[in-house]
Amino acid sequence: MSFIPVLIISLILLVITILLSIADRLLVNYGECKITVHQEGEAREFTVEGGGFLHSDLTSHDINITSSCAGKASCGYCKVRLLSGGGEILPTEEIFMSREENRSGMRLACQVKVKEDIEVFIPDFLTTVRGIVKNKTFDPKLRWKFIKDGRDSFSTEAAITKIAPDDKEKVEAILEEYSGAPGAIVPILQRIDTTFRYLPEPVLRLTSKAIDMPLSEIYRVATFYNAFSLEPRGKYIINICLGTACHVKGASDILSTFERELGITMGETTEDKLFTLEAVMCIGCCGLAPVLKINDDIHGLMTKKKVLKLIKQYKEA
Numbered sequence: 001m002s003f004i005p006v007l008i009i010s011l012i013l014l015v016i017t018i019l020l021s022i023a024d025r026l027l028v029n030y031g032e033c034k035i036t037v038h039q040e041g042e043a044r045e046f047t048v049e050g051g052g053f054l055h056s057d058l059t060s061h062d063i064n065i066t067s068s069c070a071g072k073a074s075c076g077y078c079k080v081r082l083l084s085g086g087g088e089i090l091p092t093e094e095i096f097m098s099r100e101e102n103r104s105g106m107r108l109a110c111q112v113k114v115k116e117d118i119e120v121f122i123p124d125f126l127t128t129v130r131g132i133v134k135n136k137t138f139d140p141k142l143r144w145k146f147i148k149d150g151r152d153s154f155s156t157e158a159a160i161t162k163i164a165p166d167d168k169e170k171v172e173a174i175l176e177e178y179s180g181a182p183g184a185i186v187p188i189l190q191r192i193d194t195t196f197r198y199l200p201e202p203v204l205r206l207t208s209k210a211i212d213m214p215l216s217e218i219y220r221v222a223t224f225y226n227a228f229s230l231e232p233r234g235k236y237i238i239n240i241c242l243g244t245a246c247h248v249k250g251a252s253d254i255l256s257t258f259e260r261e262l263g264i265t266m267g268e269t270t271e272d273k274l275f276t277l278e279a280v281m282c283i284g285c286c287g288l289a290p291v292l293k294i295n296d297d298i299h300g301l302m303t304k305k306k307v308l309k310l311i312k313q314y315k316e317a
């Protein structure tokens with residue numbers, strides 16, 4: 001199949017888009033627009049020539065707002081909440097928003113055209129990250145491939161003070177162990193995850209400062225590997241195998257028994273922080289299907305009755 005007609009059509013569309021945006025810029029005069037920005041408890045106000053995009057207007061006024069796709073609506077990091085102005089959300093933005101975000105006026109700053117006065121709230125980047133992870137409103141194939149210049153707009157010091165002295169000592173010992181070992185971020189995160197059973201945000205900030213690595217880069221690694229969690233997990237991580245052999249032998253019944261007995265669903269942690277329910281695709285013990293793993297212990301030939309016994313046993317341990 002020849003790609004030439006496709007290429008020509010794409011070029012024509014590109015030219016039309018460019019001409020339309022130039023015409024829009026030249027022929028439609030939106031006049032001066034006032035932008036009011038609320039960020040980190042402070043408010044700022046400035047005026048811009050209408051017709052540009054909110055993201056560029058913010059960055060050109062030294063407002064910190066994260067982006068990795070240079071305004072192409074493909075990273076979802078430039079989320080802001082519009083308090084007034086900005087028009088209707090575009091379909092290109094909607095794919096990045098949970099229903100709740102959509103309802104609350106969240107927009108991608110790079111897609112908001114400034115045609116009138118706008119009042120905007122810029123959330124902390126990590127709040128945005130947590131929302132994206134929770135709602136899975138990101139492209140899992142791209143998985144946080146973002147290149148950032150190292151400019152992190154987070155108040156590291158304030159967060160670090162939230163770490164309990166004992167925990168700080170533990171983290172410092174881990175960091176000390178890997179000092180002088182460039183590229184050791186994965187083992188460092190593994191050790192932190194094992195120590196705290198997840199990656200606490202203040203600890204990641206401390207790590208970022210200690211090893212001089214942008215926090216955004218640390219989050220890129222942290223969210224790439226399924227083994228890491230950004231949410232607190234239970235003392236016992238129950239990994240239920242849902243691979244083919246286990247599935248055939250009734251793994252879904254085992255899963256629903258755990259869900260019913262613990263009152264949580266897959267990916268959740270019990271309120272007492274004792275159990276977290278997770279799934280794996282094969283743990284290499286297919287002969288013992290259905291199989292599950294609780295921390296490092298394998299339990300095979302599972303039945304519903306055995307589930308009840310296991311829960312009791314670990315609760316009493």
Ligand code: FES
Binds near residue numbers: 071
């Ligand atoms: S800058 Fe990437 S979505 Fe807006």
Ligand code: FES
Binds near residue numbers: 241243247289
């Ligand atoms: S499929 Fe479950 S252990 Fe292999």
